[in-house]
Amino acid sequence: QVQLVESGGGLVQAGGPLRLSCAASGRTFLRYAMSWFRQAPGVERKFVAAIRWSGGSTAYADSVKDRFTISGDNAKNTIYLQIDSLKPEDTAVYYCAASTYNSGSLRAGYGYWGPGTQVTVSS
Numbered sequence: 001q002v003q004l005v006e007s008g009g010g011l012v013q014a015g016g017p018l019r020l021s022c023a024a025s026g027r028t029f030l031r032y033a034m035s036w037f038r039q040a041p042g043v044e045r046k047f048v049a050a051i052r053w054s055g056g057s058t059a060y061a062d063s064v065k066d067r068f069t070i071s072g073d074n075a076k077n078t079i080y081l082q083i084d085s086l087k088p089e090d091t092a093v094y095y096c097a098a099s100t101y102n103s104g105s106l107r108a109g110y111g112y113w114g115p116g117t118q119v120t121v122s123s
Contacts, residue, residue: 003024004098004113004114005025006021006096009118011120012119014088015086017082018086021079022114031099033053033102033106034050035070035096036094038092046061056072064083086121090119090121094117095115
C-alpha cells in the first residue's frame with residue numbers, strides 16, 4: 001500500500017504562483033510514477049502532469065505545459081507541482097496519484113490516490 005497526502009492548496013490571486021506538494025508513505029519502493037490530476041466542479045477528473053521515478057521523465061497535459069512544472073524529491077518521497085501565472089480556470093481540487101507498474105502511459109494506470117487539495121484562484 002502507498003499513502004499519499006497533498007498540501008499547498010488554498011485561495012490565491014490570479015497571476016501568482018503556487019506550489020503543491022504530495023508526500024508518499026508506506027510501500028513507497030513500489031512506486032513507478034506519480035502524477036497530478038485535477039477536478040473542477042461539474043467536470044471529470046483530468047490528467048495534469050506526471051513524473052517517472054526512474055529516469056525522471058515527465059508528461060504534461062497540453063493545456064498546462066507552459067505554466068506547470070512537476071518535480072520530485074526521491075529522498076523525501078515527495079513530488080511537487082509548481083504552478084505559475086495562475087488563472088481562474090485553474091480552480092479545482094488537485095489530486096496526487098501513484099502507480100506501481102508501467103502501464104505504457106504516464107497519463108494512466110494510477111491505483112493510489114490522495115484525498116486532494118483545493119486550489120481556488122480569484123480574479
